[in-house]
Amino acid sequence: MAGKTLTIFLTTAPYAGEHASTAMRLAKAALEAGHRVNLFASADGVYAFTAGHRAKGLPNAEAGFRQLIDQELHVELCGSCLTIRGLGPEHRLSGAEPSSMLGLFRLLRDSDALITVGS
Amino acid sequence: MAGKTLTIFLTTAPYAGEHASTAMRLAKAALEAGHRVNLFASADGVYAFTAGHRAKGLPNAEAGFRQLIDQELHVELCGSCLTIRGLGPEHRLSGAEPSSMLGLFRLLRDSDALITVGS
């Protein structure tokens, strides 16, 4: 069962509730199980991949995703979602690159499983 | 009835749905009716007061609030909410200043009406 590909589609802001935390936990568990894991952040999901968070009382999304990126989590961000929200390169976490809907569909074509986290 | 004070407590991200738009519309109508209007942004509500938005397909929160600030909308932002999200002074819309919960309560003491928009 190891060595498959999971894609997580994350659509809500990191501190709107529990979705970012759930995405981090499932990504971590999947990576540790030996799977390839993609995370595509869309809509308010892109806010998780900005720099300088100092979370208090809830899990730090920046720190969590930074660590997962080091563990080979592949992250792509909806480019137009970044643009709408005024999030330029200077705000972005390194390793989380702007992508496009075509990028999302490319990931999905090569995925064995897809989960939406958010909404 | 004119000359009263309305405070709007905005708690959701500008492009998560319709709340920011509703807050802008009610603030605009209240200002035009001759009322003083405060907007206190908390939690993801603070994302509305960042710079560089290029909204497409939905109302531009930055442009809308910028115009309302010019029309004397008084804006305060939850300071710890900015900190948690990594939003420093360089990201912020001018005229929208960091405040605190004490700032919120101060506004409320002098308000005739209070509406939560968000959640």
Next chain:
Amino acid sequence: MERLCLVIRTAPYGHLAAAEGVRHLIGAATAGMEVTAVLVDDGIYVAKHGQDPGDTGWTSLSSALQQVLQPDARAASRRIPVYVHTPSAETRGVTRLDLTPGVELIDDDRLVEILAEAGGVLIF
């Protein structure tokens, strides 16, 4: 994962998810993906015709849906099936006449069938 199904459960405008669902549907159609959309619960309101944003800055989602339902012959996109869950519409007093032309009304059985056949599902 080749066949994609987009499930839209949320009403337009109040929550961004509905607009995001339509945006991804248009994107998938344009990209030539094998894609379907299912509108269920409050999501059926996405197909309500006559949405009128005026000068508010919103994009009409019923008009946007038309892009995939009746694609321009010159455009690369193909006609994409958009299913509306009839029981959800009926509960809300929305009839076929209220809906943007080209959507396909489906019952509970067909809904389950479509979801059972989908390769990957995105939830909006």
Next chain:
Amino acid sequence: MERLCLVIRTAPYGHLAAAEGVRHLIGAATAGMEVTAVLVDDGIYVAKHGQDPGDTGWTSLSSALQQVLQPDARAASRRIPVYVHTPSAETRGVTRLDLTPGVELIDDDRLVEILAEAGGVLIF
């Protein structure tokens, strides 16, 4: 507007609103505001005792509630009434024994009374 009522309708953790409600309650108590909190619908879960975040990074909201229910004698904050809507709790199978000590259970009538008396209301 002197008397403030915070209405918490959302379950803890899934939606930030519940935590925001508790944070504002603590803030209001510390600031010496005349404030009450009403937990209704899924909001009643905020008062469920024994919330155990372990090393997840979450703050236990039931523990946070204790700060206003049983304030440290040295702290500036006073004891603040926190009301739990009994019908909401009962529907969810949550009894008085499941709740953090110090909350006050109220029925429908009292809920309406409290909301009718409040000066300003914040909704979470």
Next chain:
Amino acid sequence: MLQTLVLITSPPYSPQAQRALILAAALRTRGIAVGVVLLQDAVFAAVPPNAPPAAATIDALLSNAVPVYVAEHDLRLRGFSAVGLPAGVQPVDDRRIVDLVMTDNTRALGCF
């Protein structure tokens, strides 16, 4: 005497909107003056023929002389018009909503 204006933005099938409507009815039963303002997805609650439970509660409010206001802007955005609204439901613009909220001795309760 204090009047309560219950403002609702959540869709009719949400627990949030249902709670707000129940509270409005309960306030009315206790003899408190109440008005209800429907905004955003809550406007679906006023579009006939809508299903229970929201529509039934709205009917009950109307028959108890509780004014129900609907944001016309939000109705139009969703493809509905003020023409088909049930008798007693009043379409309102933003200015009117503000006037309702800022009326003397009125207290806003919402948005739910």
Next chain:
Amino acid sequence: MLQTLVLITSPPYSPQAQRALILAAALRTRGIAVGVVLLQDAVFAAVPPNAPPAAATIDALLSNAVPVYVAEHDLRLRGFSAVGLPAGVQPVDDRRIVDLVMTDNTRALGCF
């Protein structure tokens, strides 16, 4: 044969969670192998004695041999433990959830 794993994060009283549970039951009725995973606020649906409609649907799923999994982490965070869960409801950790999602011929449907 393809198995569907319905993942739910929304609270039991939300239309979203209720739709997901109805779909799970309907898939099962059509002879499709189904599992249900409850995460985040959806774990409240498994905490007894919970009220209808979610709890009733969960009971029906269990009696139709649909496995119901509950994220133990999310249960503990909310002050509940795996001890009191109804018979048939299985507490799971993140690794087990991933294993369920990544099982051959399994298709994830969610999160609702």
